[in-house]
Amino acid sequence: MKYCIKKANQHQIDNYRHAACVVKGGRLVNVGVNTNKKGRLIDPLYEEKGCHAELMALCSLSEEQVRGSVLYVAGWSKGNNIVNSKPCPICQQYIKKFDLKAVYYSLPNGEYEELII
Numbered sequence: 001m002k003y004c005i006k007k008a009n010q011h012q013i014d015n016y017r018h019a020a021c022v023v024k025g026g027r028l029v030n031v032g033v034n035t036n037k038k039g040r041l042i043d044p045l046y047e048e049k050g051c052h053a054e055l056m057a058l059c060s061l062s063e064e065q066v067r068g069s070v071l072y073v074a075g076w077s078k079g080n081n082i083v084n085s086k087p088c089p090i091c092q093q094y095i096k097k098f099d100l101k102a103v104y105y106s107l108p109n110g111e112y113e114e115l116i117i
Ligand SMILES: [Zn+2]
Pocket: 052, 054, 087, 088, 089, 090, 091, 092
């Protein structure tokens, strides 16, 4: 989770900075960050929304690679505060397509919470 929070903070984008890390068996498999590109180009669920970090972390992996892994999501505000990174309803639907072991997201107090899907 710490690594994911750091990754999100290093991300260069002029708005909220989010990062999502896929970890399987203690190994980092992939990292995704949010972009301003249209998410629907990758998955029609996203319609007019941008590419969220969760989508970017998962879309380049196969279901087999993702199966049984843990997803961490962290984000920072413009003002450099950690924000609640609970995946949005669309990301939650997208995440459901994969067989993840658990999903954790950052909270403003620096703690994190498990997403109940
Ligand atoms: Zn989202």
